[in-house]
Amino acid sequence: IDGKATAQQLRDNIAAAIDTLKQQHNLQPGLAVVLVGEDPASQVYVRNKGRKTLEVGMNSLEFKLPAETSEAELLTKIAELNGDPSVNGILVQLPLPDHINETAIIEAIAPEKDVDGFHAVNSGKLMNGEQGALVPCTPQGCVMLAKQHLGDNLSGKHAVVIGRSNIVGKPVSMLLLQESCTVTVCHSRTRNLAEICRQADIIVAAVGRPLMVKRDWVKPGATVIDVGINRIDAEDGKTRLVGDVDYHEAAEVAAGITPVPGGVGPMTIACLLRNTLVASCLQNGVELPDSV
Incomplete structure (x- = not known):
């Protein structure tokens, strides 16, 4: 993806x-x-x-x-x-x-200028499914990438979110619920994590542990959105960026998967610009163009 x-x-x-x-x-x-x-x-x-x-x-x-x-x-x-x-x-x-x-x-x-979407007012609006909420950029990008691969209708799909942070895990869960997904939120205390992931149509990995999600965690044909950005040692004595998902393993069974880098990262800044456009339209009483 x-x-x-x-x-x-x-x-x-x-x-x-x-x-x-x-x-x-x-x-x-x-x-x-x-x-x-x-x-x-x-x-x-x-x-x-x-x-x-x-x-x-x-x-x-x-x-x-x-x-x-x-x-x-x-x-x-x-x-x-x-x-x-x-x-x-x-x-x-x-x-x-x-x-x-x-x-x-x-x-x-x-709150109306909070383009990161972190203010309690925007968090509350997202939780309540209200119009006019400025939604955190990375979760917004995750859902767009899932739709880019699966189409606009995510209804009924089982999404497993690994991570419960206020920045990614919680808001992406709310967004997926709004898309009528069945959402399971997992975290460091979750038992049988691999088993739960194997049930997922969509996995969103946002836990900050390099290469944690392996091939046997992914159901064949699933869509994997990797939010992790981790720097690990490389063989040449340098370092390299990897996600929370072992990309090469998971790609063997997933129908679609975001790479790191080049996956969720570019979407975060694009969604920040989208939020600024949305905020400008709301503040000036102008309708947001359908194209965004």
Whole structure:
């Protein structure tokens, strides 16, 4: 299952929708990304997000704050962005330095601008199946990739989600329930995990354990969505990226499987851009184009 190609198609659709917004409503969605400190991985993510934001025709704002920035200073910056009508989406890059309370920061972002979908208001709307929720990007991408392989109708399929985090496991479970799947959520305390996985039509692996899901965990013909990004030692003394699924083993029996890298990862940024477009439309009372 080609995440790169699917993400490119979604970004193309978003770019076309933004062209329409500009022409018909004189609107240009704006995404503000706040980075505190100099974590190398976070810097790469922020740079990629900024580039992709500009490519689809959005306004990209980046705020890089020193690692010693206080929680109060960061809250002031968020309040400023909340009040800026040209900013439709706000993303504070995680992780934050230890002296800053991540929950307090997430909850300070206006729910209608919370394009990460982590605010309690958006989590609650997702749980209740309400319209207008901004849904976390990675889970949204997982469901899109499952549909890309299986078609839009996932009704009645048994989905097994490995992992119960607030970032992936719980929200992807809610999204799959909304698609009328039967959903089993597994985690570190689950007994007979391999046996449960073998019953699944769809496996979403989001547990952070490299190569955990083996060939005999996968029912022949199942669809496997691998969210894991783990760095392990390679034979040449370097390291390589692998997922939570042993790709080469599982690919022998799965009907479709996402690679790592190149699977769920590209979809996460594409869905962030989609959320920013959705937020802009909601804030301005404009209908979201059907193409996205």
